[in-house]
Amino acid sequence: MKKIYLIGIGPGSPDYLTVRAINTMKEVDVFFFLEKERGKNEDLIKIREEILMRYLSEGTYRVVTAKIPERKKGGKTYEAYKERVETWRQKKAEIITELIKTEMKDRETGAFLVWGDPALYDGHLEILEHIAKEGVVNFEYEVIPGITSIQILTAKHKIPLNRIGESIMITTGRKLKEYSTGEVTNAIVLLDSCSVFKRFQDTNIDIYWGSYLGDEDEILISGKLKDVIDDIKKLKNEAKKKKGWIMDTYLLRQPEETNE
Ligand SMILES: C[S@@+](CC[C@H](N)C(=O)[O-])C[C@H]1O[C@@H](n2cnc3c(N)ncnc32)[C@H](O)[C@@H]1O
Known part of the structure; x- marks a missing residue:
């Protein structure tokens, strides 16, 4: 056979x-x-x-x-x-x-x-x-099985995928549109060509973002989404223009103290 x-x-x-x-x-x-x-x-x-x-x-x-x-x-x-x-x-x-x-x-x-x-x-x-x-x-x-983009993202940012006792959602940009801020504690987002994270920019949420993960052109940004969103948007546009394609993955995480 x-x-x-x-x-x-x-x-x-x-x-x-x-x-x-x-x-x-x-x-x-x-x-x-x-x-x-x-x-x-x-x-x-x-x-x-x-x-x-x-x-x-x-x-x-x-x-x-x-x-x-x-x-x-x-x-x-x-x-x-x-x-x-x-x-x-x-x-x-x-x-x-x-x-x-x-x-x-x-x-x-x-x-x-x-x-x-x-x-x-x-x-x-x-x-x-x-x-x-x-x-x-x-x-x-x-x-x-192979190593996923999610594993490279967490390794490079030196963060655990899960904090103690919390759950993690893995979703796409398309589906993330359906969630309100309160529903997102830890969300890993793939396949997001429209930068859907923009809809959380007025909240206190943190982002750990990475593109071309594992590659020599890898870009990593992390911080409060509202502080780093302009950098992410700018680098995303520039990188896409330069290479002709982009793949990015990110984790949206509520800060532990507020869990808003
Ligand atoms: C069709 S999915 C495939 C995911 C793949 N099977 C994996 O295990 O990572 C493609 C999406 O994975 C993510 N992705 C794959 N490779 C990536 C990389 N090198 N850097 C950042 N994100 C990546 C992006 O969100 C991209 O839109």
Whole structure:
């Protein structure tokens, strides 16, 4: 039977791969790279190439690159967003099915190098589950966990993810819009292209922000949101212009003494 690995590669630098990920990569016959149309994720492909060059011997594996369609923009409601993601995932599933069918021989091992950890805001697991259920192609799959952007954020800011006895919410910019200040004690926010933290700028909340975490261009800012918000907005704009893309993650945390 064919076997697919989803290998978590950490968020941005070949230094954050686990020993388990490296050893698994050594068993892989073919790595699948999914490239966005119009070459939008060139840097992210480059990091994957660097990983293969650093940890594997040349000539011991193949790389197959496939183009994936852009996700359509559209209606702003959650339902419209969910539908767009599902349509896009369906297209991705068709492409991956074809790759497994045509680019792997029986008993071969294939892999996707997944940004950060495959269980955190990443669609590969659900797509593989869907393909396996459809039964068009026969394969088994396994997940190799990776270090998440959240772990690099807390490590670099030297903060615990949880304070004693408190809970933590992990959410997206889109969902953060639904929460009032009182409902946010500790919130980790990913996928926030609209800087939704702006809606908390008149409160006493603290922010621990990081972009390009783990990369040489990493930027870290922390403090009272109202004091550092202009710096974050400015650096975010400048960095995005310079590199053409940005990924940022942050923790919003109520100060312990007030818990407002
Ligand atoms: C589709 S999610 C994937 C998360 C990934 N699976 C992980 O474990 O970190 C992409 C979001 O993760 C966060 N992210 C991923 N890599 C990052 C990095 N190097 N620096 C800052 N944030 C990052 C950003 O919020 C980005 O919008």
